[in-house]
Amino acid sequence: MGMKGQPLALRLREAVDRGELGLWDLRPELETVHYSPQWKQRLGFPEPYSADSTHFWRCRVHPDDLDAMLAALRAHTRGAKPWYEATFRLRSNGSGYRVVRSWGRVIAQTADGRTTRMLGTMLDLTPRPCTPRGGLPEGPRSVENGAALEPPFHELLSVWRADEGADTASAMSAAAAQVLHLLDDVLRATLAQLDGLRAPRRPVN
Numbered sequence: 449m450g451m452k453g454q455p456l457a458l459r460l461r462e463a464v465d466r467g468e469l470g471l472w473d474l475r476p477e478l479e480t481v482h483y484s485p486q487w488k489q490r491l492g493f494p495e496p497y498s499a500d501s502t503h504f505w506r507c508r509v510h511p512d513d514l515d516a517m518l519a520a521l522r523a524h525t526r527g528a529k530p531w532y533e534a535t536f537r538l539r540s541n542g543s544g545y546r547v548v549r550s551w552g553r554v555i556a557q558t559a560d561g562r563t564t565r566m567l568g569t570m571l572d573l574t575p576r577p578c579t580p581r582g583g584l585p586e587g588p589r590s591v592e593n594g595a596a597l598e599p600p601f602h603e604l605l606s607v608w609r610a611d612e613g614a615d616t617a618s619a620m621s622a623a624a625a626q627v628l629h630l631l632d633d634v635l636r637a638t639l640a641q642l643d644g645l646r647a648p649r650r651p652v653n
Contacts, residue, residue: 484602492541510537
């Protein structure tokens with residue numbers, strides 16, 4: 449069965465494991481974001497299994513793109529858009545700026561409407577190869593006050609095991625199943641774009 453015919457969770461897990469797309473888990477009140485390890489490695493950042501301060505990533509958005517990216521984020525968190533979507537340049541560690549597209553959705557809020565958790569995806573649209581280098585890039589990266597996170601998005605996804613059968617819903621924890629349900633349209637939009645990036649490019653006559 450081709451990838452397009454596979455269940456959503458399996459398609460997503462395979463793409464994440466290959467580093468083709470990144471998953472992110474944002475906790476605004478903690479000023480903390482956790483990316484899937486393969487994505488951080490793709491972009492050349494160390495400590496792939498650790499969470500980072502939101503400032504560490506925000507300062508890597510190209511200055512000309514930052515306002516539009518933040519406006520798209522606010523439009524969603526305020527309820528004006530059903531999900532967050534933005535395309536912007538992100539500075540990698542070794543490959544310069546990469547053009548990326550990111551999608552996301554708020555999945556938890558306080559009673560007065562403050563966002564406490566937002567999950568999403570990210571794709572690299574840059575045609576040139578990614579050539580990451582090691583080393584610690586400049587800028588703060590540690591989580592403020594050492595705040596511990598509950599299992600981030602990519603770890604929730606990992607509880608779904610392909611070897612237990614593609615249609616075995618019981619292989620997911622209740623939290624993972626809920627996340628996949630809440631983000632179904634976001635994940636499908638991401639995978640649809642990824643399928644387009646994978647398609648062989650036709651020569652221009």
